[in-house]
Amino acid sequence: MTANAPNSTAPKTLGADKLYVRVSAISSLNALVTRFEFQRVDGVNFPPFSGGAHTVVEMMDGEKKRLNPYSLMSDPTDLRTYAISVRRDDQGRGGSLFMHRKVKVGDEMVLSYPMNLFALDLRARKHLFVAGGIGITPFLAQIKQLEATGGNWELHYSCRSPDLGSYVDELTGHYPHSTTIYYDDEKQFIDLDNLLDGQPVGTHLYVCGPKGMIDWVRNTATASGWPLAHVHHEEFLAPQPGKPFAVRLNKSGLTLEVGAHESLLEAIERLGVDAPYLCRGGACGQCETDVLDSDGTFLHRDHWLEDDEKNSGEKIMPCVSRFEGKTLVLNR
Amino acid sequence: MTLQFNNETFRDDYSFHNSQRAIDRFPFPFHEDSYMYAVNMEQHQGGPADSVYEKRFDVDEHYVAEMADRAKVLDDDPLRCQSLPHMALAGWDLLELIMVSKSEDYPDLFELHREGHKWHWINKPLGIEDHFTFMDDTTLPYAPMEYITRQTQGDFCVLDQRKDNLWMDAGMVTTQADWSLDFDIGMNFFEWHAPVPLAHEKGIFKRALKFLLNIRQGAPARRLNWTMTVNPLLDTSPENYHKWGIQKTTLTPENIGAKQHLRVELQTFFRLPRSNALVFPIRCYLMSFQDIVTKPKWGRRLNRVVRDLPEELATYKGFIENRPMMLEYLSQFDDGLPTSFGVWPDEDITPLLQR
Known part of the structure; x- marks a missing residue:
């Protein structure tokens, strides 16, 4: 792969078509979160989607291609536009900063x-929704879907402060009886025990937000006797930086160095090797890769592999997991 | 090309027949001279011109007759079509997928005109024309899944996806190879596959499920499956086993070429966008042994596959009793010559189904 191929796209995954879009609107919601709207270059409608779905956004940042997943948070019944909301992460690997600083309307x-x-x-x-911060995004599309199909829902949304409450006005304006907002800096906290206690039989609980919030909600629900099959969570797993490490790709006959700020999957793609992926967040299992040889320690961070698979040293999920040691050989 | 629809039956006098075109495009399922289960999935993104793989939903000369047969089955047994309450949205997804696909792929046969939620559907072969409101059940004569699958060849399993599993929560099943929607409704992927021999031990179902859970919008997949049927019966259901099971005893060396059919299922898998459910259409193609052996490569290969199939599979597929008579017939067409790799009858076509 050479650098003078700016229009090249990622290796096709499962043959799925890509959506070629133009940025149609950018709006800053507050100091941290910006909303991006897209329309298709060919002018036709987007495919329908279900509430909670994400899309992987390809960003050409100079010579570097970034692929970040974001929840679709527009109305699933309005297919002229897709929208995402991106929270700026100054300590992250650069995807959100690229979106905030480089992307312009018309791109x-x-x-x-x-x-x-x-x-x-x-x-x-x-449907009982518990959101923390940017974790509100999948619920926005799910609420629209339920409103269109007559579903019963209730939202409890915790934000740091009124200044950082993305979509609070829209939610409380449209759905004042279904939405409760909590501001950390005003010492407002979700009374989870009471909330869970009062739910009718057949309620499903969904939580999206920081890891601490997810653990708290799941643990509290379990302790109150909720079946875990009725408790759903989405955790935004981003690849974490780490020490650089070397990898040999057996099938391709290539050796590469994974940088501190790139994931193993990104490094493999950088060399032009076709590697499957869907979520890039350790959840879907698509990028599961066989380890042929290793001498060192795996840093498994995915939600996919079973514990025995993680301990076996025979599998790795290159989208989020890393390695520290002397030798790592992958069947890729 | 304008399709001519056969005037034919799949019961009583069995006037079903395949034209030369239907024989040429039959989805022969064996890519080599032996058969064992595999996760034999590939993309369902078109295929060679005029093959059964070319369109999203193949419409062929049997269309009108198959739909008449389905209506009869439903008259006798309405439980062949069921949908649990939470699958209503998936029903609309399926209606949209089929109407959009058919109107784009066969514009001379089907038309769909949409203005917002006001839809207008024209099905010329069946003489159906309806105006309705998308997502409003009260504007159609049947619920959306039943409405559209009364107009589409093949069985349809609509699978809910939750808890990392697939659930048989809706379907239209009237052309099945001896399984029952009424029995399987509500079961998960491992439960409804429990009767299949050998495949569990080989880990086939665990791998197949992982693949299916990841099928996504815009990237449908397909595979072939097969069994044997005496007489061109579409409805080989457990509910009617007392009617068709006994027909397996009517084979003679004289009639086997005409009566014994290879039954091939073209199974496809589409993610349904609004509900996140998965639809699993199972399209049945029937061809008599005497038609199959008109393709020398298929005749040779079918003899070898039937001869060498493990006993468990021949039993499960229901032809262990008739296997000797089948081989007596088929072996006449196997001269022992080598066969080329791949499913196509002509050796100069690149094989599409690699596995």
Whole structure:
């Protein structure tokens, strides 16, 4: 792969078509979060999607291609536009900073087809949503979907402060009886025990937010006797930086160095090797890769592999997991 | 090309027949001279011109007759079509997928006109024309899944996806190879596959499920499956086993070429966008042994596959009793010559189904 191929796209995954889009609107919601809207370059409607779905946004940052997943948070019944909301992460690996600083209205970008790893359980008599910060985004589309199909829902949304409460006005304006907002800096906290205690049979609980919030909600629900099959969570797993390490790719006959700020999957793609992926967040299992040889320690960070698989040293999920040691040989 | 629809039956006098075109495009399922289960999935993104793989939903000369047969089955047994309450949205997804696909792929046969939620559907072969409101059940004569699958060849399993599993929560099943929607409704992927021999031990279902859970919008997949049927029966259901099971005893060396059919299922898998459900259409193609052996490569290969199939599979597929008679017939067409790799009858075509 050479650098003078700016229009090249990622290796096709499962043959799925890409969506070629133009940035149609950018709006700053507050100091941290910016909303991006897209329309298709060919002018036709987007494919329908289900609430909770994400799209992978391809960003051409100079010679570097970044691929970040973001929840689709526009109205699933309005297919002229897709929208995402991006929270600026100054300590992150640069994807959100690229979106905030470099992307302009009119820019052309490439999105993946929608993929849902946080779908509603449509058997639920009631959907109870608990959101923290930017974790509100998948619920916005799910609420629109339920409103269109007559679903029963209730939202409890915790933000740091009124200044940083993305979409608070829209939610409380449209759905004042279904939405409760909590501001950390005003010492408002979700009374989870009481909330869970008062739910009708057949309620499903969904949580999206920081890891601490997810653990708290899941643990509290379990302690109150909720079946875990009724408790759903989406955790935004971003690849974490780490020490550089070397990898040999057996099938391609290539050896490469994974940098401190790139993931193993990104490093493999950088060399032009076709590697499958869907979520890039350790959840879907698509990038599961066989380890042929290793001498060192795996830093497994995914939600996919079973514990025995992680301990076996025979599998790795290159989208989020890393390695420290002397030798790592992958069947790729 | 304008399709001519056969005037034919799949019961009573069995006037079903395949034209030369239907024989040429039959989805022969064996890519080599032996058969064992595999996760034999590939993309469902078109295929060679005029093959059954070319369109998203193949419409062929049997269309009108198959739909008449489905209506009869439903009259006798309405439980062949079921949908659990949470699958309503998936029903609309399926209606949209089929109407959009058919109107784009066969514009001379089907038309779909949309203005917002006001839809207008024209099905010329069946003489159906309806105006309705998308997502409003009260504007169609049937619920959306039943409405559209009464107009589409093949069985349809609509699978809910949750808890890392797939659930048989809706379907239209009237042309099945001896399984029952009424029995399987609500079961998960491992439960409804429990009766299949050998494949569990080989880990086939665990791998197949992982693949299916990851099928996404814009990237449908397909595979072939097969069994044997005496007489060109579409409805070989457990509910009617007392009617068709006994027909397996009517084979003679004289009639086997005409009566014994290879039954091939073209199974496809599409993610449904609004509900995140998965639809699994199972399209049945029937061809008599005497038609198959008109392709020398297929005749040779079918003899070898039937001869060498493990006993468990021949039993499960229901032809262990008739295997000797089948081989007596088929072996006449196997001269022992080598066969080329791949499913196509002509050796100069690049094989598409690699596995």
